[in-house]
Amino acid sequence: MTYRAPVADIAFTLTQGPGLARALAHGGELGKEDVGAVLAEAGRYASEVLAPLNAAGDKHGTPFKDGSIAMPPGWKEAYRGWWTAGWNAVSLPDRWGGQALPHALNAACIEMWNSGSMAFGIGPVLTMGAAEALDVYGTDELKRAYLPKLVSGEWMGTMQLTEPQAGSDVGALRTKAERAGDGTYRITGSKIFITYGEHDLTDNIIHFVLARLSDAPPGNRGISLFLVPKFLLNADGSLGARNDLRAHSIEHKLGIHASPTCTMVYGDSGGATGYLVGEENRGLACMFTMMNLARLAVGLQGVGVAELATQQALQYARERKQGRAVGSASKESSPIAEHPDVKRMLLTMRALTRAARAICYATAGAIDESRGEGDAAKAADARAALLTPIAKAFSTDIGIEVASLGVQVHGGMGFIEETGAAQHLRDARIAAIYEGTNGIQALDLVIRKVPLEGGAAVRAYLDELRTTVKAVQAANDPAFGATGARLAEAVDSLDRATQWLRGKIEKEPQAALAGATPYLRLFGNAAGGCMLAAEALAALRLSEGEPAARVAIARFFAENIAVQASGLERAVTEGADSVNAGDAALA
Numbered sequence: 001m002t003y004r005a006p007v008a009d010i011a012f013t014l015t016q017g018p019g020l021a022r023a024l025a026h027g028g029e030l031g032k033e034d035v036g037a038v039l040a041e042a043g044r045y046a047s048e049v050l051a052p053l054n055a056a057g058d059k060h061g062t063p064f065k066d067g068s069i070a071m072p073p074g075w076k077e078a079y080r081g082w083w084t085a086g087w088n089a090v091s092l093p094d095r096w097g098g099q100a101l102p103h104a105l106n107a108a109c110i111e112m113w114n115s116g117s118m119a120f121g122i123g124p125v126l127t128m129g130a131a132e133a134l135d136v137y138g139t140d141e142l143k144r145a146y147l148p149k150l151v152s153g154e155w156m157g158t159m160q161l162t163e164p165q166a167g168s169d170v171g172a173l174r175t176k177a178e179r180a181g182d183g184t185y186r187i188t189g190s191k192i193f194i195t196y197g198e199h200d201l202t203d204n205i206i207h208f209v210l211a212r213l214s215d216a217p218p219g220n221r222g223i224s225l226f227l228v229p230k231f232l233l234n235a236d237g238s239l240g241a242r243n244d245l246r247a248h249s250i251e252h253k254l255g256i257h258a259s260p261t262c263t264m265v266y267g268d269s270g271g272a273t274g275y276l277v278g279e280e281n282r283g284l285a286c287m288f289t290m291m292n293l294a295r296l297a298v299g300l301q302g303v304g305v306a307e308l309a310t311q312q313a314l315q316y317a318r319e320r321k322q323g324r325a326v327g328s329a330s331k332e333s334s335p336i337a338e339h340p341d342v343k344r345m346l347l348t349m350r351a352l353t354r355a356a357r358a359i360c361y362a363t364a365g366a367i368d369e370s371r372g373e374g375d376a377a378k379a380a381d382a383r384a385a386l387l388t389p390i391a392k393a394f395s396t397d398i399g400i401e402v403a404s405l406g407v408q409v410h411g412g413m414g415f416i417e418e419t420g421a422a423q424h425l426r427d428a429r430i431a432a433i434y435e436g437t438n439g440i441q442a443l444d445l446v447i448r449k450v451p452l453e454g455g456a457a458v459r460a461y462l463d464e465l466r467t468t469v470k471a472v473q474a475a476n477d478p479a480f481g482a483t484g485a486r487l488a489e490a491v492d493s494l495d496r497a498t499q500w501l502r503g504k505i506e507k508e509p510q511a512a513l514a515g516a517t518p519y520l521r522l523f524g525n526a527a528g529g530c531m532l533a534a535e536a537l538a539a540l541r542l543s544e545g546e547p548a549a550r551v552a553i554a555r556f557f558a559e560n561i562a563v564q565a566s567g568l569e570r571a572v573t574e575g576a577d578s579v580n581a582g583d584a585a586l587a
Contacts, residue, residue, distance in 0.1 A: 003051040003308055005043025005112045011036055012545040013354070016538040017531060019104040019361030022369060035105060042087065042109040049078050050116030057119055057258030058423050062199070064250045069198045069260045075120070079153075079201045087113075088124055088153030092131050096147040107364035110297050111357065114304030118427045119258035121304065123156060123196040125297035129290035130157030130208050134227065137278035137286045145233055146206055156202050159290050160191040160209040160264065168440060170210065170284065171219040175266065177211040177226060177274060186271025187211055187228055190248070190264060193434070197262030198247035204239060205230040208290065209266070209274065216281050225283030226274035228266070244272040255426030291435065292388055296367075298435045299360045299391040302399030302428065306353040309406035309424040313349060316419075317342055317409055336409075344560075345409055349402045351557040354535075355528025356395035362531065363387040382457035386449045387527075389441035394524030396431035397438060403428040442516035445523070446501055447509075458498055461527075465491045468530040471537055479551045483533055486558040490526040490565035497522055497572040514579035515572035522568035529554070529562040 014020045015032055024032060053074050060072035082088070091106035092098030106128075114121035131150040134143060149155040166172040175189030187209060191197075198205070207228045216222030234240040247262040266272040278286040317337035324330070325338035336342045366387060369380030403425040407414035414421040432438045450458050469491060473484035497519055504512040532554040539547035 003047055003054075003115055003311060005039075005047050005115065006307065006311075007036075007039050007043040008545075009354070010043075010108050010111070010357070011039050012539070013358055013535060014039075014104060014108050014361055016535060016542075016545065017358050017361055017365075019107070019358075019365040020102060022365065030101065030105075038090075038101070038105060039108060039112075042112050045082065045085070045087070046112035046116035049081065050113060050120055053078055053120070053258075054117040055420055055423065057117060058255075058427075059257075061257040062250060062260040064198075064247070064260075067198070067246050069200065069247065069250065069262075071199055071201055071260070072258050075258065076201055078120070079123075082124075083153030086152075088127060089151050092128060092151045093135055096131070096135065096143070096151045098131075098151045102365075102368045104361055104364040104368055107296065107300055107361055110300045111304045111307070111360070114301045115308045116304075117258070118301055118305055118431075119256040121301060122256065122259055122298075123199075123201075124153060125294055126159050126195060126290070127153060127155075127157040129159065129293040129297075130206060132293060133208065133225075133286055133289040134277060136289055137225075138227070139275075142227060142275055142277070145237060146227065146229075149204070150206060154202060155204045155206055156196055156199075157206045157208060158194055158197055159287070159294065160194050160197075160207055161287065162191060162193045163189070164192055168437060170223065173210060173212060173223065175209065175211040177213050177224060178271065179213070180271075180273075185211075185226055185274045185276060186267065187226055187245075187274040188267030188271050190266065192263050193251065194262045194264050195434075196260055197264050198250075199260050203231075207245070207264070208277065208287070210283055210287060211274070213280060220284050222281050223283045224280050225277045225286045227277050228272050228274040232273060244269045254429055255423070256430060294435045295388055295392040295441070296360060296363055298431050299356070299363075299393075299395035301431045302395035302397070303353060303357045303360055304399075305424050305428045305431075306349070306356065306395075306399045306402035309403040309421065309428075310346070310349040310353050312419075312421060312424070313406040313409040314346055316413075316421075317346060342409060345405045347553070347556045348560070349405050349409075351532070351553050351561060352398040352402055352528075354553060355524075355532055355557060355561075356391075356398050358531035358535065359387065359524065359528055360391045360395055363391040379457075379460070382452050383461065385452060386445075386457050386461060389445040389449060390520060390524050390527065392435065393432070393438035393441035393520050394528070396428070397521070397524075399428040399431055400425070438520075439517060442520040443513060445520050446512055446516040447505065450498060450501060451505060455498075455502055462491065462495055462498070465494075465526060465530045468534045468537075472533045475537060475540070477540070477551070479548070479555070480533075480536075481555045481559060483555045483558040486562050487526070487529050487533060490522075490529055490558075490562040493565035493569035494522055494526040497569045500573045508576075510580050511576035514576040518568045518571035518575070522565055522572065525562050525565060525568070529557050532557050 057072040062069045089098040091103045094100040177185045209226050209228050231239040245266045248265045249263045251261040320336050321333035325334035366380045366384035407421045410421045413419050469488045536550040536554040539545040539550045
């Protein structure tokens with residue numbers, strides 16, 4: 001199956017939705033034509049260079065021998081072409097060689113890299129996050145030494161939190177850091193599940209490692225962040241001695257086989273040299289700069305694989321003939337795309353993909369706005385914080401669902417590896433787990449984000465959704481069907497569930513936590529449905545962006561997906577007792 005980047009769809013969502021609309025409205029050097037040119041070239045590279053490597057990379061994997069990893073054929077050339085073209089630097093600071101373009105524009109590019117190859121796409125986003133963290137928290141000396149090549153992508157970065165005994169409980173980590181007396185630290189310990197921990201794409205790999213000093217307080221308050229390069233640097237910036245670290249092994253995974261996921265070991269010979277990033281015992285705050293950007297990027301992975309699976313399923317369903325569709329005048333078999341149940345699956349795939357795309361771009365746009373000044377920037381920061389767990393969890397959940405539907409559309413052929421449909425499902429499955437499981441995202445939404453500013457942030461967002469609902473109802477366009485009514489019901493369900501949770505968080509936290517995951521899905525459905533409706537209204541107003549198709553997708557989402565809101569609301573508000581009293585069923 002050949003991937004073709006949906007540049008026109010992406011550009012419309014980006015420029016008409018909240019992703020870039022506000023930035024373009026305020027003028028500046030970036031215009032719609034520039035956005036279109038960047039997206040077109042990114043789409044070309046994703047479609048023509050990365051996509052052809054995807055299936056071969058899945059089959060080849062990343063063989064591990066004598067501590068080294070050889071990437072699949074063609075990957076080294078593809079990565080070099082990618083970073084030399086400036087794609088790693090799109091949204092990074094211009095003071096270190098970046099292009100300082102909006103994060104929302106880079107988000108659209110990230111989606112396309114991951115549609116081309118999810119195993120490729122995950123590596124660079126960690127490098128981008130590492131560069132952002134170092135720019136904010138690093139010393140001037142560290143910035144001068146490492147940022148130019150991290151920003152360009154000539155060197156790649158990793159993010160290293162997880163240890164076997166700790167998992168998502170970062171405060172339980174055991175990797176140690178000792179002061180060396182010369183301003184550096186000696187790092188000893190091990191990490192697991194380290195994405196791109198070892199490879200041959202670049203001649204140096206810059207690891208960002210969480211570790212604990214011997215005199216640090218327990219738990220999360222005692223974690224520090226260290227920059228630990230694979231190769232130390234000489235005084236002139238050239239590569240020097242190999243640092244005391246190595247990849248012990250690679251993980252044999254369900255999917256993303258061409259992404260080298262390593263177990264890393266530090267300190268075989270006394271300790272790897274590390275450099276403090278930020279302050280001692282404040283490392284988790286530094287790492288969250290990387291982690292939040294990575295969570296959005298992983299959400300975009302869900303969108304990317306969903307787009308790829310949808311394209312393949314549509315192509316197959318239009319070509320595969322089986323049975324006669326009801327009402328068909330032909331005596332020959334009909335394309336399966338004409339059968340109502342297959343059509344329902346295809347529409348579900350497209351609607352979920354576009355809703356998740358809109359949510360992710362809106363999150364990226366809020367991040368861009370938050371980097372301004374004044375009250376508007378503060379409000380945007382709260383909106384970005386509110387939307388990030390939804391972008392990560394909703395989008396990766398639908399990535400799995402859409403890929404699974406893609407297998408179903410193919411029927412028995414979907415279960416055969418040669419068609420490629422199975423790879424999308426295998427690849428998509430990890431995205432709901434790494435960078436904070438989706439359950440953790442739901443807890444974060446309920447415990448930290450809903451109470452932001454005394455609930456003002458979520459109330460303001462609900463008001464935005466209701467504005468869209470009223471606009472759909474005011475349009476009075478028969479093509480929308482019951483879109484306005486169904487979205488109004490979904491937003492009302494979200495509002496009631498939000499108020500219920502706010503009343504339980506402090507008094508009955510177990511009840512609130514039991515409903516966190518259905519609440520996040522309810523939020524994603526309501527927000528995604530309203531965003532699709534807003535896009536449809538914009539397409540009608542501008543007479544561009546395929547208005548009829550966008551209205552049809554918005555209507556399908558509202559009448560077939562948003563209608564799940566009442567059941568999700570009841571799961572939040574009435575399901576807690578059955579969860580917390582269910583131990584007997586698990587005995």
